[in-house]
Amino acid sequence: MRLQGLQGVMDRFLSSAVNRIDAKGRVSVPAHFRAVVQKRGYQELYALRGLDIAAMDVGGLDLLDRYERRIALEDPFLQSSDDMSFFCHGDGAFLKLDQDGRITVTDFMREHTGIADEVAFVGRGDFFQMWEPGRLATYGAQVRARLLQLRQGTRERPE
Amino acid sequence: MRLQGLQGVMDRFLSSAVNRIDAKGRVSVPAHFRAVVQKRGYQELYALRGLDIAAMDVGGLDLLDRYERRIALEDPFLQSSDDMSFFCHGDGAFLKLDQDGRITVTDFMREHTGIADEVAFVGRGDFFQMWEPGRLATYGAQVRARLLQLRQGTRERPE
């Protein structure tokens, strides 16, 4: 077991936290996430609507690449490909961190996520997500159920 | 403090202990576990919510690496890849040992484990677990029952 550079370890989005939206519509991005943003040198944050979930995916420019690769998998002659592109880029929000490390939650995000007065931030490695806490809990339970099934089916354990 | 000899034995998480959480929400990681952490060179501890148990799995970053390598094998645009990332990144957290070898028990951990004012630490070899003592006792009884059944061979394995 060897140590691989500490940087490579600490610069990913991990863990989750719930923060409150204030009267001005601002919410603090968790300090740990801000540190990752800075460490990765992201100048700006891009927030995209999750393709099949009620959450925002937030990350740097590389996040756009990921989405485009995803869309490229669709047949370019099909309506769905065009729809996806429109869906992702159409209103693609671009988040600005203020001096105190907060972002403003726009109606665009509220509409897609159901976020009202609290935001659940969820680290996902190369990006993070913003959820309405209740919906996150529901989704998390579904994920666990699927993973359990997967594990029992293949009898393959990550351990 | 240098532990000499017994390397093969001392660099594994073994045995169990129950420690109390203080008024500030801190709990001491058993000294023996801390020695293993240091011996393995872990700078940071990675804690993950157990998939089918109300416990936290805690280990070094190699624990996270193992998951991430597993994810890398998946098609990144399949649901299973997304689920795995959601689990190991979103349901994971970094724990920081303070100078006295304590960690703070967050709500994130309490929610999943039911831990209130005491933590049961259980060594599991390459990692250790944190339990609410009562639930650990229940779980332990179930494990023993299963093992006993297996040994007696009175039952075909239940599918």
Added chain:
DNA sequence: TTGACGCCCATAGTACCCCATGTTATCCCA
């Protein structure tokens, strides 16, 4: 104007560093 947004400051709560204390375990010596 009004309302959205940037910048600044204030404050409560939390996380972390350092030191103290009591208890247990370990060792040494009579």
Added chain:
DNA sequence: TGGGATAACATGGGGTACTATGGGCGTCAA
């Protein structure tokens, strides 16, 4: 073998830096 000295450990608490959160005010544009 017993008993005291000593070391290691879990636990408690004070002070401080950091974080999340609330709010004031000025700017700019509709």
